[in-house]
Structure formats: C-alpha cells, structure tokens
Amino acid sequence: MNKQEISNASQEKNQNFIDVYEGNLPKRIPISIEIDGAASIEYAGMNLITAQYSADQIIEAMEFTNELFDTDLVVGFSSRLPSFYKMLGARNYVMGGDGFMQHPDVHGIEPDEYDELISDPIKVCWEKVLPKFYDELAKPAPENMIALMKMQMSKDLIMGKVGPAMRRIAGKHGKVTEKFKVKRTRAPFDLLADTFRSFTGISSDIRRYPTKVLDACEALLPLALKMGMPTTEPAKKTRVGISLHMAPYMREKDFEKFWWPTFKQMVESIVASGYGVSMFCEEDWMRFIDYLYELPAGCEMQFEHGDPQFIKNKIGDKHIIQGLFPLSLLRYGTTQEVEAKAKEYMDILAPGGNYIFGVDKSILRASDLQIENLQALIKCIKEYGTY
Numbered sequence: 001m002n003k004q005e006i007s008n009a010s011q012e013k014n015q016n017f018i019d020v021y022e023g024n025l026p027k028r029i030p031i032s033i034e035i036d037g038a039a040s041i042e043y044a045g046m047n048l049i050t051a052q053y054s055a056d057q058i059i060e061a062m063e064f065t066n067e068l069f070d071t072d073l074v075v076g077f078s079s080r081l082p083s084f085y086k087m088l089g090a091r092n093y094v095m096g097g098d099g100f101m102q103h104p105d106v107h108g109i110e111p112d113e114y115d116e117l118i119s120d121p122i123k124v125c126w127e128k129v130l131p132k133f134y135d136e137l138a139k140p141a142p143e144n145m146i147a148l149m150k151m152q153m154s155k156d157l158i159m160g161k162v163g164p165a166m167r168r169i170a171g172k173h174g175k176v177t178e179k180f181k182v183k184r185t186r187a188p189f190d191l192l193a194d195t196f197r198s199f200t201g202i203s204s205d206i207r208r209y210p211t212k213v214l215d216a217c218e219a220l221l222p223l224a225l226k227m228g229m230p231t232t233e234p235a236k237k238t239r240v241g242i243s244l245h246m247a248p249y250m251r252e253k254d255f256e257k258f259w260w261p262t263f264k265q266m267v268e269s270i271v272a273s274g275y276g277v278s279m280f281c282e283e284d285w286m287r288f289i290d291y292l293y294e295l296p297a298g299c300e301m302q303f304e305h306g307d308p309q310f311i312k313n314k315i316g317d318k319h320i321i322q323g324l325f326p327l328s329l330l331r332y333g334t335t336q337e338v339e340a341k342a343k344e345y346m347d348i349l350a351p352g353g354n355y356i357f358g359v360d361k362s363i364l365r366a367s368d369l370q371i372e373n374l375q376a377l378i379k380c381i382k383e384y385g386t387y
Helices: 008-021 037-043 055-068 082-089 111-119 121-133 143-173 188-208 209-230 251-271 286-293 308-315 327-332 336-349 371-384
Strands: 181-185 239-244 276-283 300-301 320-325 355-359
Touching: 008 037, 008 308, 037 055, 055 143, 082 143, 111 121, 111 188, 111 209, 121 188, 121 209, 181 209, 188 209, 188 251, 209 251, 239 251, 251 276, 251 286, 276 320, 286 308, 308 336, 320 336, 327 336, 327 371, 336 355, 336 371
Parallel strands: 181 239, 239 276, 276 300, 300 320, 320 355
Antiparallel strands: none
C-alpha cells in the first residue's frame, strides 16, 4: 500500500505515532489500545473454541471489532493460535476449557544442564527445550520435521489471509497502516526464566547457582539480540517489543545483579543500531524507575501500575510514557467516570509530548470491559487529546 492509496485519516494516525517516536509533538495523542483475538471472537458472538481454527472466522471477527471500536490501531488478532500448537503437541501453550490459550509454568532444562546452556544456547534449544515443550518435535526424524512443516504450512495459509485482511481493514476504517513493532524479544534473564528454568526454578537458582545464572544471562544476550534485531532500514519509528516479566518479583539487589546488566546492554545495542524499543513493564516497576531512566532516550514504556505524576516527573523528559489507564474502570465504571479519568491522565501525561495513550493491561476477553465505556474513552481522547 503506497502513500497515494492511504487515506488522510490513516496518514494522520501514522504520523501521530511517528512524531512521538521521533521526539516531536503530534497533532493528537496517539492511542495504543490492543484487543486480543479471543475478545474479538467473543464480541462477534462466535464460539471461541472453534473460531480460532478458521482464518475466515478470525477475519470476520476482526472486521466486526474494528467497526465496533474506532481505535487507532487495527485490533483483534492474536498470534497464539491453537492450530499451531496442536500440530506440535505443545505443552507450553494449551487451550483451556473455555477456548482461551494458557501458558503453564514449564521449564526447558534442569539445573545440571546449565553448563550446556552456557556453552551453546541454540544447541540446547534444539536438542532439549523444543522436544520437551513439543511432543511432536521429540519424535525421531522424519516425523518431527513433518510436524514442523505442517505447522508452518498452516501458519502460512492463515497469515496469507489474515495479513491482507488487516491491511484492508486499516484502509476501510482509516486506521494505522504502518507496522511499528516489527520484532519481539525478551530480557536475557526473562528468557532464561520463562523458557529454560520457569518462574519457580529461577527463583531458586539465583540462591543456589548464582554464577551459573549470571553466565547463562551473558550467553543468552546474543540470542535475545538476534531474536529482536530488525532487518529493515534503521528508524526510530521501527520498534522492538519487549515484555518485562521477572523484575518486580525480585529484591533490588538481585535485580541489579542478575536482571539489569544484560537487559541494559541489549537495549543499548538495539538503539545504537538505529531502532526504537517499546517495553511493557508488567506489575509494579516504581522501585526501578531510576534504572529505566538510564536507558537510551526515546524508549516507550507501558506501565501496568504506578502514579502518573510520579512517572511523568521521573522519566517524562526522556522517555515515552504509555499505559496506566485502569482497564478495571472500563469494566466497572460509568462513561462519565471513564471520561473524567481519561482527562485527568491526559492533563498529567500529555504536556510536552512523549505520551501515547494506553490502558494498563491488554483487553483479553469481551468481559474485560463495557463496550460503551471503551467507545466513550476513544471518543474522549480524540476530542480532548489534541495539541
């Protein structure tokens, strides 16, 4: 889709995000509100268990949801599709009884396998982690390769329909047409915890095997960088998404020793290569706000918890603030309460720019909010959030 084919509405929304990412003042506060594919299917009145297997139903649900909500971004798709995981016999992502995909607390290696991980992380991924997470990949060749090929073919078929549909929906409704978050990665410590050792495992390891944990984080840093480094032309608007997981559950001295050093190196490398970073700070990061300030300027930080004025004072002159607006208010509040709270947040966070409006959590299920409340919120931001 070239610029001549993009509507004025889409161009304006694109530019609002670009302005913020490039450190300029936009015409209007951009809105980054994400709605999961499960919620989209439920809004469209479909069966969540069966609809996730059909590209046509996923697209129909997306069309319905993007008509329902005048968001800046195209919403309603999730890459966690059960067909991909079912074909591989996944243990790390499973469908719950109501159709929602869940992530059990599983681990890829045992403590006595740290030395192998430190020596060759990619080899350990292929030979130990993937067969442990996916039953089909634990089978001998060629059965494991056939399963992998089937999954890839399924993915190509679905995305071959969904990708063009998303572009069509963006054009139809005047939504953002640019893809800003082009890659995703994890902090090396989070990668170690979530993929290799689990939450409970890593919590024990930092006491029992501190040196091995440090060495493993260093060994995983190149892999985390490779996962996240874009291959497109460098630009600040091109973002690498990083969900930050383990830090809020750690003591500050452990955070400073184990979590922070390799994460900081990773972010500095991405930014030095000419790209931007967009991170989701899960749970409460207020203990670590001064550390976040040290990161290269222009990082987008979506917060789940925290006082907006405190965050604005601490990092608003250097980094892009996102999130914080309580999803719970969209579920339990009135439209008047939603509008009043939105104006309060914009009054605090918008002055001087470096602000993208977002909620504190992704909208995962239709029951997470009242439809009229989200509609009122979006309308309020578009009317009140101009510069």
